[in-house]
Amino acid sequence: MRDFQSMNILNIHKFYYQRRGAERYYFDLTKLLVEKGHRVIPFSMQDDRNYPSVYSKYFVPNLELGTTNKSAPFSNVRAYCNTPLHGSSTLPSALTLHGMTQSLRTLGRILYYPQARRNIGDLLDAEKIDIAHIHNIYHHISPSILGEIHARGIPIVMTVHDFKLICPNYTLYTEGAICERCKGGKYYNATIHKCLKNSTAQSLAGTVELYFHKTFRFYEKYVSRFIAPSQFVKNKLVEFGQNPDQIEVIPHFVDVPTLEVTSHKSQVTSETAKYLLYGGALSPEKGIFQFIRYFHHASIPDLELWVAGDGPEKSEIEGYLQENKIKNIILLGKLEKSVLLETMAASLGVVIPSVVYETFGLAALEAFSQKKIVLSSSLGGLGELVEDGKTGFLFDMNDQQSVIRSLLQLSHEKDRVASMGEYAFQVARDRYNKELHYQRLMELYGGVLKGKKA
Template sequence: MPRLLNINNYHYRRGGSDVVYLEHAQLFGDLGWDNAFFSMHHPQNLPTPWSRFFIDELEFGHAYSLPQKLGMAGKVVWSLEAQRKLRALLAEYPADVAHLHCIYHHLSPAILPTLKAAGVAVVMTAHDLKIACPAYKMLNATGVCERCKGGNYLNVVRHRCIKDSAAASAIVAAEAMVHGLLGTYRKHADRIAVPSRFFLEKFVEWGWPRDKFVYIPNYVDASRFEPACEPGAAFLYFGRLAEEKGIATLIRAAAAAKTPLRIVGTGPLDAELRALAASLAAPVEFLGYRTGRELHDLVRAARAVVLPSEWYENAPMSVLESQALGKPVIGADIGGIPELVEHGHTGWIFPSRDTGALAAALREVAGTPDARLAEIGRAARQHVEAHFSRDRYVAAMQALYASLGVRNPSAHLEAAGHAH
């Protein structure tokens, strides 16, 4: 049976990319693949026998001495520990393919040449823009930023793109320069899977060869989402309360349109957004952190879900999950969002950062007959089932692995049968 080595900084459900890492392994395990894991020690990690190969915990928010900080800076750029422990794992588990998710700053890109030296096919999913932009997001305090296009990574330090820290930004700029000069990703990653066509085109625009990438969209297991297409009265935002999410624009639009809005989530702008809503007397209700069935119930009760992003979103799961629950989405025309929302059929698209346009969209949807909104909700559900299914994701990933010479288990069984 083929051996899949799953690689990610964290071995628990910390964020969206970590969920993809764990669920991808589960999907292929269910198909008969053999799984191993390489990650970093962390108190919240899920138990796994492979943890004996994990690297020591490296968390930048912790208190460290100056020598420790210097050692950490070196590990960010090139982790000898990760290389050593990965070699030990590969000696015991000769993987056929390694699938990398988020590896930066902890495991480090140094693991890519280690994998290639061991003859392992290397696939990476681009959950962010890190292989082009040292700061992941093409975003800083001034908004969307592409100043590093062309390789001038000193912009990262000049604009303090990492946590508004000159030191942290300098380390990350050095990391980008080193791996740019060495061609670490370009030489050693066989293929990079991208969940949005927008990301693929952006990488090509920044000078990457198109044939390095394969478009494989995220999936939703629609069978786990019970839809309710009948619309409620209030609009809903759910997600992180951060600057780039455009929630201030949404609150101003809701105040102008006089449409009820519920906001679910926590984040650094929590207090600031509450104060803004109060100052505008906006019809906004803050519901804090919700998850699981409670969150699904809030989505089902909504008139529509709004994603007012002001940065290059990749392929937000919140859109696909809302559609699976039978809800139209009002999305900003930025990043990969327009690929997921068909204007007038499964939802609405408006110009990012445009308060007036978003207010007009809210008024339009508020005034749309319930029967028509239910029809759009049903179309959204059908859209997810047709284009973003688990089966399509698995087939695309299997085809990608096969293109690198790694056959799926049924092919192995067929070959064994022919041999007999």
């Protein structure tokens, strides 16, 4: 390594365009590292939606899995490889020999993709890399790249954005409830309970994938440190058998000064704000449809719910609102980030009604940076991030009255809510700023690099 202040950092993630929270952190981290004087070299997957990059020639060919739902990674499989594959098929409907061959090729790529290893090797031949930072590489890239990076003497760290290391469907959630049946290596439960898209074939593929990766210990052997964004994530990984000495807790960050500018544009006060904002996917694991029903039953005068986002539950939600002639719940559709922040700045607060374990809660942190409190389920990392009665109100999504109590507090205690918003801003500024995140990350990088020298 030439200089700890000017490293060449290989930043790897399977998507090179904005989708969800993992991509937001990936690009925010890239920006932060560049600001600090490092060179960041990306490695990802080719896609028409990608941001431009001079390194795109090294990216792996596109693998279109046909859905943005993380719980259904094997549906509508269509692979675009160097050798064209005629037609398309899904794993559960591969009834022809051709379809079966294509599905097996896709499964092979998901398990271990030799071309990804070759591509990363070509990139490493062209660039001197000091450290590799891995994010999500499942399915599209595969852990085949890890051995090649390790063989070059380059240490690897990995940010854990979900529970894919221990759960075939990423979420520890199936059949409408939290699920930890696979604990102890019992991944066959994913097939028994059809945890992926309610499909036996897709679930079997996910089961095989995790057994394969655990058998060869790709991640355990080659990753020097796993970065958990919350203590909850670390604890859960350890419960499932991960080595605690390999896991460091480094929470995500928010660029408070930038977001504060947006907040100051708004002249909204606790007296003029009248709506609670949800910004995220309209999908079952996010709990928004269930929360909408609770909100409707609460019937709180002068309080509206604004819903920003898109997803598989959109049509069902629209039908529910029309059938019940609901006027105080507004569907905004998917908003650009800047518009979402402005909408957030004019709100009473933000709601995160997840029914799954959230690994962290970037949406909550952004709300804090806008001086807004968060109404949230207490699951996963959200229970650490949101301090009940201080930066927001925690509730149990299985208890309607618990949710309604939080809504009543938001609506009836506006002076308290405003004071809590000020405190939430201080928490974001003091505990989750980018400088502190960078310091923690450099300490981790430094320790890993020293271990390499030893």
